[in-house]
Structure formats: structure tokens, C-alpha cells
Amino acid sequence: MLFDVGAEYGNYNADMSRTIPVSGRFTARQRAIYDAVLGVQREAMQLLRPGISIQEYHKEVGKIMESALLGLGLIDRTDIKNQDPVWPAYKKYFMHGTSHHLGLDVHDVGTMHAPIEAGMVFTVEPGIYVLEENIGIRLENNIVIQEDGFEDLMAGIPIEAEEIEALMQAGRG
Numbered sequence: 001m002l003f004d005v006g007a008e009y010g011n012y013n014a015d016m017s018r019t020i021p022v023s024g025r026f027t028a029r030q031r032a033i034y035d036a037v038l039g040v041q042r043e044a045m046q047l048l049r050p051g052i053s054i055q056e057y058h059k060e061v062g063k064i065m066e067s068a069l070l071g072l073g074l075i076d077r078t079d080i081k082n083q084d085p086v087w088p089a090y091k092k093y094f095m096h097g098t099s100h101h102l103g104l105d106v107h108d109v110g111t112m113h114a115p116i117e118a119g120m121v122f123t124v125e126p127g128i129y130v131l132e133e134n135i136g137i138r139l140e141n142n143i144v145i146q147e148d149g150f151e152d153l154m155a156g157i158p159i160e161a162e163e164i165e166a167l168m169q170a171g172r173g
């Protein structure tokens with residue numbers, strides 16, 4: 001079950017996604033896809049830094065996602081070789097952007113063309129949606145860009161598959 005939720009405080013917004021297994025435990029396949037999404041999220045966060053444009057960033061995340069989907073056997077080298085550059089093969093399973101500005105609005109105003117600056121706040125929300133397997137997973141945290149990296153504003157909110165399962169087991173008593 002995929003939740004995309006948020007809170008508003010002092011006119012500022014949050015935007016978070018978590019995905020939990022309805023049974024309380026991920027199947028092996030769900031877990032493989034979950035961990036792939038989490039891996040892409042973590043790598044994507046490392047890319048968001050002052051100087052990079054959001055367009056360049058999305059291109060780089062596309063490459064990371066491509067390799068994750070290859071690993072899951074969802075696409076193969078031939079799909080990539082034959083892909084439409086405007087709609088690359090990975091888009092079949094990840095058809096939305098990875099990040100958007102966040103602030104006074106959930107999708108806050110901001111240019112896609114100017115370089116990213118310290119102090120900007122972004123969502124980082126990769127997802128893999130496999131219609132044919134009835135599995136859709138998105139994980140979304142909010143980060144603030146700093147001069148030398150980023151701070152994950154949701155670092156304290158459980159996201160590891162083990163943490164999610166443990167919480168669900170605990171809620172069963």
C-alpha cells in the first residue's frame with residue numbers, strides 16, 4: 001500500500017511517501033523492488049547539490065534507475081538499445097520526475113533551468129511501478145540543500161524494509 005502524505009506548519013509544506021506490505025511482510029519480489037527504490041533514492045540525494053541543474057540531475061537519476069531496472073530484470077539491454085531518447089526504457093516503470101521544489105506549496109514555484117542553490121528544499125521520490133506484477137513502490141523524503149551536501153529532513157522517519165516490517169509486527173499485539 002502506497003501512502004503519499006504531508007503536513008503543513010507555519011505555511012510550509014511537507015510531502016512524504018512510504019510503501020508498506022499489507023500482509024506485514026514483504027514478499028521476496030516486493031522486497032527486491034523496495035530495496036531498489038531505496039537505493040535509487042539514496043544515490044539521487046547524493047547528486048542534489050549546489051550548481052547542478054534539475055534537468056541534469058533528472059538525467060543522472062535516469063541512469064541510476066535504468067541500472068536498477070536491469071538488476072530487477074524488468075528491462076534488458078535491447079530495450080535500452082532501441083529506446084526512444086525522449087522516453088527512455090526506464091520510463092515504463094518510473095514515469096514521473098524524481099524531485100520537485102517544496103516550500104510554501106507542495107509543488108513549490110521554482111525554475112528547472114537555474115542551478116540548484118543551498119537552502120532550497122526538494123522532495124526525492126523515485127518509484128517503480130510494475131503493473132503486470134501488481135506492485136507499486138515509491139519512497140519520498142524531503143531534503144534541504146547545503147553548501148557541501150544536503151540534510152535529510154525525514155532522516156528520523158522509518159524507511160528501511162526491516163523497520164517497516166518491525167513496526168507492523170509491533171502493531172499487531
Ligand SMILES: [Mn+2]
Pocket residue numbers: 015100123125140
Ligand atoms: Mn512529491
